[in-house]
Amino acid sequence: MFHRLLIANRGEVASRIARACRSLDIQPIGVVSEADADSAWAKEMDEVCCIGPGAPTDSYLRGERILQAAKQMRATAIHPGWGFLAENAQFAALCKQHGVTFVGPSPELMARMGLKSPAKAAMRAAGLPVIPGSDGPLANTEEAARVAAEVGFPVILKADAGGGGRGMRLCHNDAEVRESFALCSTEALANFGSASVYLEKYLAGGRHIEVQVLVDNYGNAIHLGERECSVQRRHQKLTEESPSPALTDDERRELGAMAAEAARRVGYTGAGTIEFLRASPNEEVGPGKLYFMEMNTRLQVEHPVSELVTGIDLAAWQIRIAAGETLDLTQDDIEFRGHAVEARINAEDPTLDFRPSPGTLTKFNFDLSAGPGKLRLDTHLKQGETVPPHYDSLLGKLIAWGETRDEAIATLLAGLQAAQVEGLPTTISLHESVLQSAAFQSGDYDTASIPGWPPVAASN
Numbered sequence: 001m002f003h004r005l006l007i008a009n010r011g012e013v014a015s016r017i018a019r020a021c022r023s024l025d026i027q028p029i030g031v032v033s034e035a036d037a038d039s040a041w042a043k044e045m046d047e048v049c050c051i052g053p054g055a056p057t058d059s060y061l062r063g064e065r066i067l068q069a070a071k072q073m074r075a076t077a078i079h080p081g082w083g084f085l086a087e088n089a090q091f092a093a094l095c096k097q098h099g100v101t102f103v104g105p106s107p108e109l110m111a112r113m114g115l116k117s118p119a120k121a122a123m124r125a126a127g128l129p130v131i132p133g134s135d136g137p138l139a140n141t142e143e144a145a146r147v148a149a150e151v152g153f154p155v156i157l158k159a160d161a162g163g164g165g166r167g168m169r170l171c172h173n174d175a176e177v178r179e180s181f182a183l184c185s186t187e188a189l190a191n192f193g194s195a196s197v198y199l200e201k202y203l204a205g206g207r208h209i210e211v212q213v214l215v216d217n218y219g220n221a222i223h224l225g226e227r228e229c230s231v232q233r234r235h236q237k238l239t240e241e242s243p244s245p246a247l248t249d250d251e252r253r254e255l256g257a258m259a260a261e262a263a264r265r266v267g268y269t270g271a272g273t274i275e276f277l278r279a280s281p282n283e284e285v286g287p288g289k290l291y292f293m294e295m296n297t298r299l300q301v302e303h304p305v306s307e308l309v310t311g312i313d314l315a316a317w318q319i320r321i322a323a324g325e326t327l328d329l330t331q332d333d334i335e336f337r338g339h340a341v342e343a344r345i346n347a348e349d350p351t352l353d354f355r356p357s358p359g360t361l362t363k364f365n366f367d368l369s370a371g372p373g374k375l376r377l378d379t380h381l382k383q384g385e386t387v388p389p390h391y392d393s394l395l396g397k398l399i400a401w402g403e404t405r406d407e408a409i410a411t412l413l414a415g416l417q418a419a420q421v422e423g424l425p426t427t428i429s430l431h432e433s434v435l436q437s438a439a440f441q442s443g444d445y446d447t448a449s450i451p452g453w454p455p456v457a458a459s460n
Helices: 011-023 063-072 089-097 107-114 116-125 141-151 174-192 249-265 303-310 314-322 405-418 428-436 438-442
Strands: 004-007 027-032 047-050 077-079 155-159 168-171 197-201 207-215 221-233 236-242 270-278 290-296 339-346 363-365 374-379 394-402 420-422
Touching (some): 004 011, 004 063, 011 027, 011 314, 011 374, 011 394, 027 063, 063 089, 116 290, 141 155, 155 174, 168 174, 174 197, 207 290, 207 314, 221 249, 236 303, 236 428, 270 314, 303 314, 303 374, 339 405, 339 428, 394 405, 405 438, 428 438
Parallel strands (some): 004 027, 027 047
Antiparallel strands (some): 155 197, 207 221, 207 270, 221 236, 236 339, 374 394
8 A cells, every 4th residue: 555645636636535545544745836835725735745836737737746746755656636637648657657656547548538539439349338420530521511411410529539518519400510510620629639529419408327437457347326417507517416316226237237347348447437428218319328428537526426325435445446456345245325415516606607706715614414314525625715716616515415315405405505605606506496496306307407597586
């Protein structure tokens, strides 16, 4: 096992990984930007090293500085968390070159899964169904038009190296495909450094369902169930739950087994997530069918819901696997109990199109005894701290567990209503509206809209 591990991240991510390190008697070592030097989360580390100014491009995205810090502070492993360099194959390769363990899969596997077309090809070969579309990147506009006609409209053009909803164009006819191809390619190059674009059949109103997997270096693979992530804005998740209310027990067993086997067959190691789109029951192509979308070669923001329903510490197992330990859990050892729901609380104003709202938290208090179930708060902040403008707007994640889905929802709602967060706008009111909406409570919702938002104005 590692003695000292450097966390190449900040905020809530760094706090979460530090807790996992301490559970394994590993010293957590941190890196900070100048903007984070006096932050509360930095004090959770045994040592910290300043790696540059506040802008991520001058600090948390500077892999060579992070590696140098690891060497200077005698850390033998680097955990990238999620975001920043977590899925950067070049950084993983740099760590390997210098004899520092990267907590994650191999650079080669990460590179393959980081591009959508190779990832789809690999998962298709591993037995997963993929959304109908081009077999790889499109050579030119004419090929895009031809494939679109074969697949049938509507279609969506996507950046091969993309993510987060950028580099995407929805097309309803041949003219829109021809007009959008060059625009999508240009946007892909500007955002991701690659102009490659591929095409898929657009499935409207589907469900975003992902499966958490753990795979060790010796071919042992298990899954920790699925997460429902269909409450989104601009392809960014807002509320997640496990298990998904859209699946039957037979469907989730089959999906989990397929995902774990696919991860094993492609040579994955560590904690990862395989994401699927469940087509709407009204879809002409494969109604209700689950299609592979992508694999995230890291721990996900929403991993706590899986931890609460299984009792498995994913962050700790991720480190243990990287240290060469055997996964001593079989699928039969995983017991799924109850239901968990998570709300991402962001410093954003949902009434102003989710505009980021950095500032000072004059109040930041949560009552974790609220509600009939159990509450967990993952955060890096304390009352009086200032949220800087340089980074992701996440203030924390409030996660509820209950014996039933209704109990979990009621517990999360009670926790949000009891929260005292002042000094800047947050998404708490949005989550309250979502949880109280008939669509969410019934489990009948999809990615097409945010259930319960915007709120219906009260009549006089």
